[in-house]
Amino acid sequence: MRDYQQFNGLTLAYLGDAVWELFVRDHLLANGLTKVNLLQKRATHFVSAKAQAALIELMRQDHFWTETEADVFRRGRNAKAKTHAKNTSVQTYNISTGFEAIFGYLQVSEQHQRLQELAAWCIQQVEMGRTNEFHFQ
16 A cells, blocks of 8 residues: 555546546446446536535535545645646635545555445436536635
8 A cells, every 4th residue: 555645636537537537437337338428427526626625515515535534635626736637726626636536545545445435426416407406706
């Protein structure tokens, strides 16, 4: 197991972005989606900065994260990125970076069961439409 403390928030987010994307792609394919254009369109409901920021709000509301995960989120959110996503505010982008950092942390620390649990919970929230309750810019 690697020590996640060796990685800064942006590095954890870099890895976490890929980890989360893989869970989402696997989910979409498992649900029978095969056309690339439809896959891309549907994936944005999960991987956009706005969706990830909404998932963070739900994690807070439902107390669905550990103290360490909350600390990692803050490290990712507070990291100073030189770029930000198109069509979203810097604040929303920073929150989504914190979301991705949690996934990177769980991957680096080899917490595979928790990673599976968190990914399944996040996917369920999106599928239930709970992320639509939030309006981020």
